[in-house]
Amino acid sequence: MGNPKLSRLEMQIMEALWNCGSASIREIQESFPEKKRPAYTTIQTTVYRLEAKKAVRRVKKVGNFHVFEAAVSRDIAQRKLIDDLLALFGGRTQPVMAHLIESGKVTLADIKEAEKTLRHLEREEK
Amino acid sequence: MGNPKLSRLEMQIMEALWNCGSASIREIQESFPEKKRPAYTTIQTTVYRLEAKKAVRRVKKVGNFHVFEAAVSRDIAQRKLIDDLLALFGGRTQPVMAHLIESGKVTLADIKEAEKTLRHLEREEK
DNA sequence: GCAATGCTACTACATATGTAGTAGTAATAC
DNA sequence: GTATTACTACTACATATGTAGTAGCATTGC
Incomplete structure (x- = not known):
């Protein structure tokens, strides 16, 4: 399902x-x-x-x-892949983040962007 | 191999x-x-x-x-999984980051930590 | 020494995925 | 209206993965 x-x-x-x-x-x-x-x-x-x-x-x-x-959105499909990957890591995002950074594929700009998004989310949830 | x-x-x-x-x-x-x-x-x-x-x-x-x-380290094995996931995203980390954040599993502290790591890396490479 | 137990080595099978061939039908080009 | 072409529906097969059974040898407990 x-x-x-x-x-x-x-x-x-x-x-x-x-x-x-x-x-x-x-x-x-x-x-x-x-x-x-x-x-x-x-x-x-x-x-x-x-x-x-x-x-x-x-x-x-x-x-x-x-x-x-x-019949499924890109977001939903991508989300599924990431959730499954996270499951392989016991649900811990830290190693995932660490490897993304280590791989050299995440830039400081990406992080800044992420941080901005996160601050927005936090505000909305309050 | x-x-x-x-x-x-x-x-x-x-x-x-x-x-x-x-x-x-x-x-x-x-x-x-x-x-x-x-x-x-x-x-x-x-x-x-x-x-x-x-x-x-x-x-x-x-x-x-x-x-x-x-016979392989945890780091190597985890790295492989992440690289493979990234390949599914055409190598773009942005959507991965976005989903990690959206999933609510990455905290602002994680991002701060990541940012610190990244700044260190950049300094070392110069 | 012999029976019980535990481990190995091997076999089996279902599902998922990548890959592609074939037979037959439908559209098209004249 | 017939030959060509393109597409569909189906079949086939190899590899990967999760899952577990079985036969037989090795240890061990007496």
């Missing part, structure tokens, strides 16, 4: 749908960089699986092809 | 080894809370797989049982 955990390929497909609003299998496939573009049927199979998980739905049929759209 | 990505159960087993230094299958199994303790052979199978991945190794045999120890 809840939000399904999406895999790498599934997320890439969802990304195409979140960006385009809606798309056909072919359009999704062509959204992949030519060099690492899976076969048409690979995308198709994965879209069908996403459909089974209720993460995408068919919106209409145009000509002989179907058009799909995301 | 980089560091393998470890799964949920694998991480739980590694956690036991990182905590105890070294342990037998039975000891690892008993480190699980009674209510969600997998069968002995489930732990065994998973330890064997970790061995195949070179994430653990046998250190000795005591009586008729083997004693295992971690």
Whole structure:
């Protein structure tokens, strides 16, 4: 029932749908960089699986092809991934933060931004 | 032949080894809370797989049982998980940070701490 | 020494995921 | 209206992971 955990390929497909609003299998496939573009049927199979998980739905049929759209938001999907990662860390965010910083991929600006967001949240909750 | 990505159960087993230094299958199994303790052979199978991945190794045999120890550090293993998550986000940390904050699991203190760490790093790199 | 117990090594199986082939039907191009 | 092309629906298969059973050898307790 809840939000399904999406895999790498599934997320890439969802990304195409979140960006385009809606798309056909072919359009999704062509959204992949030519060099690492899976076969048409690979995308198709994965879209069908996403459909089974209720993460995408068919919106209409145009000509002989179907058009799909995301049925879960990017936020929800991303949140699920992060919650699952956190679970692997026993729910502790500290090591996650530490590694993000250590990886050199978080800038001071990101932190500042985060801090601002956090202050806003705190104010709203009071 | 980089560091393998470890799964949920694998991480739980590694956690036991990182905590105890070294342990037998039975000891690892008993480190699980009674209510969600997998069968002995489930732990065994998973330890064997970790061995195949070179994430653990046998250190000795005591009586008729083997004693295992971690062959990769907690840091390395955690780092791998985070790098893989980041890859799902196209390498952008911003959404990860945003979700961590939104989840309410990161406190302002965590951010302050992170900021301090980051400032230190920047200084060192100059 | 022999029976009980415990551990190992191996096998088995279900689900998830990445990957893609094939058969057949539907749209299209003339 | 027929040949080509494109898409769908289905099948197949390998690897990863969680899960656990079984057969048999090693230890141990007497």
